[in-house]
Amino acid sequence: MKNFTSVEDINDLQSMIKKALEIKANPLAEPNKGNGKTIGLVFLNSSLRTRLSSQIAAQNLGLNVLMLNAAQEAWNLEYNDGVVMDGGTVEHIKDAIEVLNQYCDIIAVRCFAGMKSKEDDTTESILSQFEKHAKVPVVSLESATRHPLQSFADCITITENWKQEKKPKVVLTWAPHVKPIAHAVANSFTEWMQALDVDLVIANPEGYDLDPNFVKDTPIVHNQDEALKDADFIYVKNWSSFEDYATMPEVKEDWLLSLEKLKPTNDAKVMHCLPVRRNLELSDEVMDSEHSIIYQQAKNRIFSAQTVFSEILNELK
Ligand SMILES: NCCC[C@H](NC(=O)CCC(=O)O)C(=O)O
Numbered sequence: 001m002k003n004f005t006s007v008e009d010i011n012d013l014q015s016m017i018k019k020a021l022e023i024k025a026n027p028l029a030e031p032n033k034g035n036g037k038t039i040g041l042v043f044l045n046s047s048l049r050t051r052l053s054s055q056i057a058a059q060n061l062g063l064n065v066l067m068l069n070a071a072q073e074a075w076n077l078e079y080n081d082g083v084v085m086d087g088g089t090v091e092h093i094k095d096a097i098e099v100l101n102q103y104c105d106i107i108a109v110r111c112f113a114g115m116k117s118k119e120d121d122t123t124e125s126i127l128s129q130f131e132k133h134a135k136v137p138v139v140s141l142e143s144a145t146r147h148p149l150q151s152f153a154d155c156i157t158i159t160e161n162w163k164q165e166k167k168p169k170v171v172l173t174w175a176p177h178v179k180p181i182a183h184a185v186a187n188s189f190t191e192w193m194q195a196l197d198v199d200l201v202i203a204n205p206e207g208y209d210l211d212p213n214f215v216k217d218t219p220i221v222h223n224q225d226e227a228l229k230d231a232d233f234i235y236v237k238n239w240s241s242f243e244d245y246a247t248m249p250e251v252k253e254d255w256l257l258s259l260e261k262l263k264p265t266n267d268a269k270v271m272h273c274l275p276v277r278r279n280l281e282l283s284d285e286v287m288d289s290e291h292s293i294i295y296q297q298a299k300n301r302i303f304s305a306q307t308v309f310s311e312i313l314n315e316l317k
């Protein structure tokens, strides 16, 4: 594996999940694999899980870790080419990446959607600069359109919780929020579930259909109760409108998941990537119930990251 920015970067999902579960069973099996190598973890946005789980994963492999919370601690970055930098930006992103090339054997970066320009976000205006200028492997820690380490952890979690022969019914359901939220987690979950070959349904209000390039032939249902019937896994996530980009069309129905709404499901397991705004996106009664496998998902972030870093190290040797 060279770069890891989407599901396209893995050859065989089932064998990657198997490797991740082996790593989970024995996370310190290869403590020297990354010795003498450095990974830069660059955060242009906030994080709790990705920051800490990536650091644990890298340390478990003996990698040297450079952590840069760039939004708070580094110079204000310029992303546009050819501009006179006489305003608030101090360092061009391409110079920053060229410098990271001098220090790192792997560059991992978090660069959220700006939610201002549909074109900038759908073309990955920041991640694409890393892909262009980095001379070492690039790992996405969540970009404008995808969150592959999260989705890989979600695949691991579903595999751990599903022992039946038949495909599980997985419902990705929209949840309420107070501000326009990006599509990365929902897009990414959709493409990884398509690769995992589950019975996937997306439930969202009218006006909130995801980018058709991700949805492909996955059914979209605008009635949450109908979608939840017989669900085995429910993935809760808010996102803003894609079509009328980053707006929040009015929603009249109640989309907040409750224990009552779970009754027609197949005793469904409930998932969320976190952070979650309690009682806005997800009720306390569901969050704190036996249905939730949310903290297991968070734990599996270590093993998705460690599997990916380990695969990349195989190619660096
Ligand atoms: N990394 C996981 C999710 C990150 C992001 N959440 C947020 O922006 C939450 C912001 C808030 O609740 O104010 C998202 O949903 O795409």
Ligand SMILES: NC(=O)OP(=O)(O)O
Binding pocket: 046, 047, 048, 049, 050, 051, 142, 150, 273, 274, 275
């Ligand atoms: N789920 C997730 O990526 O969490 P953080 O944003 O806290 O890293």
